[in-house]
Amino acid sequence: MEEANEPERTLLPLFPLGTVLFPGLVLPLHVFEPRYRTLVQHLAELPASLPREFGVIAIRRGWEVGRVEGEQGESTDAAITAGEALSLYEIGCAAEIRQLTELPDGRFDLMTVGRRRFRLLGLARNDAPYLTGEVEWLPEPKGEPDREEELAAGVLAAFQQYLKAVRSDDDSDGEQLPDDPTVLSHLVAATASLTLEDRQSLLAEPDTISRLKAERALLRREAALLGQVRAVPVALSDLAVPSSPN
Template sequence: MTARLPVFPLGTVLFPGLVLPLHIFEDRYRALVRHLLTLPEQPPREFGVVAIRTGWDVAPTAPDGRPLPEDDVTLHEVGCTAELRQVTELPDGGYDIVTVGRQRFRIDSVNRASAPYLTAEVEWLPDPDPPDQAGELSARVTAAFRRYLGLIRADPEDASEQLPEDPTVLSHLVAATAALTLADRQRLLAIDDTADRLRAELRLLSREAALLRQVRAVPVPLKELASPPTPN
């Protein structure tokens, strides 16, 4: 099943269930918010958030103020819809909005001319029920994530926060909140199977924890390591 969505290119990856606040200042995306506000509240007012592969999420403008085509921007294929939950209109005509990720999709084609903002024909991606082994994997990821939090947070109590029991929800939370690269996050978003996503997160958390332990074992400040050696 396919659908056409307005698309917002960003330098971040949105996951289902995660909150994404945005400050809307560019004319094309102000137009997008105004369009969404004309729609009924049900079904949810949504647009697609897609991470930028190359290029800029804010294109230059022509002398008359119109945005130039975003031809220099290429997008990742997999994104996530953002449901508009809260809108605050600003005195300058911009908006502060709060959105929540809802559903993953894959881009089939992008239209750069039908609206001031990008639109795309998208295919919805499934979120199948987690397999039986996802429960065991979820417990292992929870333990690994707590150990990881213990390495990056000064207060041990911060690592004992409640984590979701649902394996799919947990997989999205870990992917969004661990200090991963955009490429890592994008790969996790593109994984359809919850168990496969949890397995990938176990490997990433192990990698990140090992790096953090190495940094802590360094006997001199990191800024000194970044300095060129002094000639003899």
């Protein structure tokens, strides 16, 4: 029996955010905090042969407001920053800088694209003002083509119906959606109106088939909720749950 290859591990600069990035999806960023300006400057100075990438990882609770100290390999839930607990999700996605614009005051506008998923193993101690994590890259296993295509067709149909329900125009009829099951699974996860927890759960799914199954269930849930909301004679804004100040 052949032994499975150990996942590749590396150190990756981290950018904790209140959002979830998926492979292949675009994420524009406006960088103004000094620590992340330093991060961008470091990446900009790398040789052209190296990818200019950092890890986008969603914040479970708390906010990163100051230097985070962490022992390499410790649980990220144990990280402390300025007396406030910072808890990060375990699964993130690397973002590659495709376009970088430095503004006169030292801020940056970035256009990034999600590349590959990673698992955060722990925080690394170093002299950089920004977080650095020890990560292992997660594979995108090849699934059963027939099963993937069958599930993708069902999710595609459900997503098109969902788009019609949430939009006031008919543009969704002519919208081009990807045929590739993996690409579709990432697009649906990123663009449907889901909670951060739902998106994070989809990012953490081990393969395309599992992600498509989860999306099928979520789209059915969202369709049922939309039907209930339309039966209530109040504005959608009146039903919104107040967001956390963190």
